Amino acid sequence: MIKHLLITPLLFALVSSSVAQDSPPNVLLIVADDMGYSDIGPFGGEIATPTLDALAKQGLQLTNYHVLASCSPSRSILLSGMDNHRAGLGTMSELLTEQAKGKPGYEGYLNHRVAALPEVLKANGYRTYMVGKWHLGEDESTIPHARGFDETFVLVGGGGSHWSDGQWVTPTVPVKYSRNGKEVKSLPEDFYSTKNYTDNLIEWIKRDQDSDKPFFAYLSYTAPHDPLHAPQKYIDKYKGTYDGGWDTLREKRLQKLKELGVINKDARPFPRLPTVKAWEELPEDERALAARDMEVYAAMVDYMDGQINRVIDQLKSVGQYENTLIIFFSDNGANGSSLATYPGQTSEYMNRFDNRLENRGLKNSLIDMGPGWAQASMSPGRMFKGFTAEGGIRSPLLVKLPGKMANAGSINQSFLHIRDIMPTILDAANIKQPATQFAGRLVQPIQGTSMLPLLEGRELDTGPDVREVGYELFGMKAFFAGRWKVLWMPTPHGTSEWELFDLKQDPGELNDLGKKYPQKLMELVARWEQYKKENGVLDLSSGGGK
Template sequence: MFGIEASANTVVDTEAQSSAYRVRPNIVFILADDLGYTDIASYGSEVNTPSLTALAEQGVSFTNFHTAANCAPARAMLLTGVDSHLAGVPNIPEMLAPEQRKHANYQGVLGSDVVTVATLLEEAGYHTYMAGKWHLGMDPDKRPSRRGFQRTMAMMDSGADNWEQRPYLPLYDQANWFADGERYTLPEDFYSSRFLVDKMIEFIDSNLQDEKPFFAYLPFMAVHSPVQAPQHYIDRYMGVYDSGWDVLREQRKERAEALGIVPENTPMVRMHTTIDWDALSDEDRRYQSKRMAVYAGMIEAMDFHIGRLVEFLKQRGQYDNTIFIFTSDNGSEANGPDDPRGFPQRLGPHSLGYNVDYETLGLKGSYGTIGPSFSSAAVSPLAYYKFHAGEGGMRVPLIISGKPVADPSSLTRAFAWATDITPTILSLSGVAAPGDRFAGRPILPMTGRDLTPLLSASAARVYGPDDPVGYELTDHGVLFQGDYKLVVNQPPRGDGQWRLFNIVTDPGETKDLSGADTVRFQRMLSAYHQYTVDNKVVPVPPGYTQIKQLVQNGLLTNRDGILVLLLTVLLLLPFYVAWRMKKVSTDEQ
């Protein structure tokens, strides 16, 4: 049964087509949430991720893949091949200013003039399944069950508890789960990574007898806050992080260099948001170390359940005809307090029924984050994090594994972008991209590139040295061109100044070339401004900050607005104040 995106074309059930079904590959698209660049073993992590390592050994790992700096815009681009601004998702809806919402492309939900890869694959005879986080619209016509997915188990919000049906922010009055388009109540024994893989296995297994290929979209909730994991995974990392974030950041850089993920002797900056580990008390270091142990345990738990899916496909004889794509929606999340145990920091989680106690950290009822200091290690050796245009917020792992890979266990340093995933999936499945109309209506063209030449080693890059790729989020701006990146990061963590980096030789963005290469700098600045025009970018209003807008939007959308305001301020204001104090302290030194 087709959703609203299905065209009127019919599929002729012939013997030839049945044969085509058997040879077309299955596609499994796995998306982590807020995973840092060096958070998995094959990219330099100390975290045990054997399932992903095995996929990397049977595929191509991309060292220069970039995505949006936050979740919903990334998901829009990954699933449509269209720039997030044109696709209707320039930012998460929770952070859009009212002045921006006056524009049709600033609604924060997937527009009707784009077509998802799931719709195109379903039209071509694929079964299409989704289990995980959606965050692209909750109205009936925006749900994944109406955007090309035949079977769905979808968490609709920006995040939720991993142990039970509980919201993680007071912006939501409940955790909104939907099964096949209808509201759903989670089981008592729920843990997100296990549950989502269980559902995906159920979906795939239900139709294997008809021999049609399938597209399985598995967007995990790991490792989005609240950071939570089963105790036995946490136990494996107790004590591992006792040396602190600076040591971990350096260790990961060295491993990433040894693996070829970044160049040897890659320089890196120390983010001004990183606090002094040695100045902490023994008790504070103990607590911080466990925060990271929970985070590592959550990653390993996700990897274990990915392994369960792989093993299921092997047992069902589907593995050899399956292509796996693994990446993250953006880089590591740093919007947690340095110490969540202080009185004002505890109030927000406590208002939602969470605790931040050391003994139960990561378990049901706890609210975990890793804070900005360990986030700097999660993205090592890169700078900045989620919500920012630095490499740490935008450069993430990408592994493509399966039959089309000519040179397994290989690396590519070619630049690749979030909009490239849909064209690549279509190419791998032998499905043509649509024209300028679909299902009787005009649609926007895909702008992403097909990455299969990189998989077959028939090309060294798919973007030429002069091809511009732009990006914007709340006035943080980026233009990629060849080996170079033009970037501005806005206050309070940035300074609002445009800079130019060679991100191939200097992925840590340590040497600003804007003064030495003024011609390139000005040319790329012009190209960025053209990008904003072509993609209908709307600047944020004066005085805008992401956290302030979260609070204001909570007031506008929730009937208990005053309560939402108070709870959201309690939850988020300490994070913001801590950053401001840290920045002022740094500036005065």
């Protein structure tokens, strides 16, 4: 039976911290790429994720965790504990406008005014590994090997083919891999991103198993980011699963979320976008193609879960599992944007690929999930990746502390933010946060707050200071304070005015309470303006957005 942590003070006395460790813990930080809130089993998904299901039972399930609306801004906060405008990714490097170029906080890479998480851990005796997506800088001073990682095998940019062919997502963005700071010129013929990332990490863990140093492993998968690719047998596993369409899937996910206690039983989903047709209105051939796309997406998540299990098995085999802090989440919401709309895309380039039904998801295909499936994956949220609405920024978070957790299997609904990950890891490792200097350079103090007291059961909820967070990305804005959120998005997906929502009652952001509570609306808008000043935010709401 699921135990909720927000019940009575009695539970506070009953929940003890995890088993004390004799040595600093290892840290396994696993980040999925563009994965939806309700995709995995603990959050209502029908996709087979037994490894993550087990992790939720052994750890804690955090249901009110927020990230950024897009890849690189999210990752800049993850590795700095700082607002993205302070860390250098006020917007994605691919979308820098003339208005933003050259401004502090808009460098387009993880800047050196922040102390990066791997740098701090390495300086305090950790071995540091990274595999997968970086997307935080491409030159010698900004690639991961220059920011504190000992061993790296990374996709330097934002995306590309998951196979060995190195096909680009658009004709203007090449696929570039790097190993320990040196470009990888070719990939093995049997390369598949999720498998090979995992292979490299397992190799390093096995090689260094006798080391007296703890490790930090950043397992940064590119699944299930488009283009959607998966091995044939995994795609076949989901044949027919999505023939009922996105409306049916979204409703099933919604009911499961309520049944699990992840959202309240009265929650309503944001309606299907008017630009997305009802499933039954699609011609039969279009339904077949769309169902196949979701089958491939599900196969990618399923395969990723199996690879995570390989890493966990390796940790167990070398006796390190019980001394490892494991964190899993997605960097942003599911992606509802079409590949055809990406910057630099051309129809001529897209026509090079074989997207027939029988080849979709295999080599030389270029497909995405589209807005219908993305809305289902983000049930009950409004919108998806790229938007500061809940569908773009709410992520499923699982955390397992070292040892046995007394609150294992519990659900916690405290508001948490991606900026809290770095201070939590440092706290667990008993490492002091950098203040104003690190490695001979001036840095900014971390803005996030450690979640460790909550994870260990010493606190039942995060305090009001932690629960206030500002947002701006692509000209869209938001501010959180407790259960309240104000949101500004331009038309047609927003109103071009500030809206006020009570997220505890209305996670789908359907009921604007601005007119009912005008003082609360004005108060939070004023706090956003203060956030803007404190973090050097350029207000791009009049242009230069996504």
